Amino acid sequence: MERARREWGLSHFTLGFVISDGGCEGALDGTVPIVESEWPQAVEGVRAAGGDVIVSLGGGAGTELARACTSVDELADAYGRVVEAFGLRRIDLDIEGPTLEDDTANERRTQALARLQHDYTAAGRELAVQYTLPTHPYGLPDSALRLLRDARDRGLDIDLVNIMTMDYGPDFDMGETAIRAAKGLHEQLAEIWPGKSDEQLWAMEGNTPMVGVNDAVNEVFSTADATELAAFADETGIRILSYWSLGRDRPCPELGALAEECSGTAQGAGDFARILNRTSPPAPGTLRATPPAPERPSEWHADRPQAPAALPPALAVRRRLDRHRRPTASDTGG
Structure with a gap:
């Protein structure tokens, strides 16, 4: 970072992902207790420099x-411990797969988040609260729409x-399809x-x-798509x-290969960051925070797992576009 x-x-x-440690307690990749990791200190370092880090719970593994939690109260407490450990004002739920x-x-999560949000207010x-969800080329699948409607009906304020x-x-065409899905x-x-x-x-x-190169290696999101x-x-x-993910924003020794440490497409180191981060973010105050600017900031996504949960947490970059808010292969993306 x-x-x-x-x-x-x-x-x-x-930063992702925080998942169950085998019980009703969040841990980084399910293996590293949050209080024993170096991440909270690293997050404070980013904030001290005028940026921010948000934490994503969920993801594709674990x-x-x-x-894992059997009651709304237990779940709200578990989420709350993550929020407090990182000093978060925004929480991301990456909900995908099963x-x-x-x-x-999903109902238990909605109720727990609504309760936590109410208590903080x-x-x-x-x-x-924001959700990160898989998408079809034309928009969200029915399961994701059910989740959002239930959240609305139960009084959870979804920010993004x-x-x-x-x-x-x-x-x-991955650029075109990202726009069509939007x-x-x-x-x-x-x-x-x-x-x-x-x-x-x-x-x-x-x-x-x-x-x-995506997990579906026939799909390649290029710097032209990013532009x-x-x-x-x-x-x-x-x-x-x-974008997923920070560690992949660099060229591979050869084109066309799927790798965790490089993109497999023609680029220089940091090209995706520079393209997607053309404007500066608003003032800090979220899970993915916001640096000050009248435009929309940029963010990259390190929180989407391309590897088993036992590996170290990943980072994603993002670009925030406003300053007014606090802060497997199938035909479904993600």
Whole structure:
């Protein structure tokens, strides 16, 4: 993070994933107790330099806490311990795969987050909640829409919906498809929150591609795709751009290979960061924080697992686009 901040100008990061340690307690990748890790101190270092880090719970591996904790109270307490350990004002829930299909866990999570959000508000603090969800090329799947409607109906204030524009399966133009999915999400959010304006709905969106070669190796998100997506985000007001992941934003020895430590596409080190981080973020105050700026900031996504939960946590970069908010292969992306 420190090198990316100094050399690439990044200031806002997402750390993932916090999942169950085997019981109702969050741990980094399910193995490292939060209080025993060096991450809280590293997060404070980023904040001291004017940036921020948010923590993502869930992801594609391991057990998300809503499936491990058996009661709403236990779950709210478990989430609260993560919030306190990192001093968060924003929390990200990366819900995908079997977890997204678990309606019981989804209801428990919604109730726990609503309770936690209410308690923080009553104490004069803020806790923004955002979801990171898989997407089809045309928008969210039905299971994700059920999750969002249930959250709305139970009084959970959702600040942002971030879609993972990756891993669809078929051959697609990845820049075009990220934009198409964003447009589809916009229409879906308008149906769920009909009282919001177009501007408010775009400001509820995040977009997170996997840079370079995706897990579906026929799909490649290039620097040209990143430029196209960044321009669309500027035009519409999409609030957060992220990418998976920080450690992959560098060239591989050869093109076309899927790797954890490089992108497999033609690029220089940090090119995706520079393209997606063209504007500076707003003032800090979220899980993925916000540096000061009148425009929308940029964020990269390090919180999407391409490896087993036993590996060290990953980082994603993001670009925040506003300053007014506190802060497997199939045809479904993510």
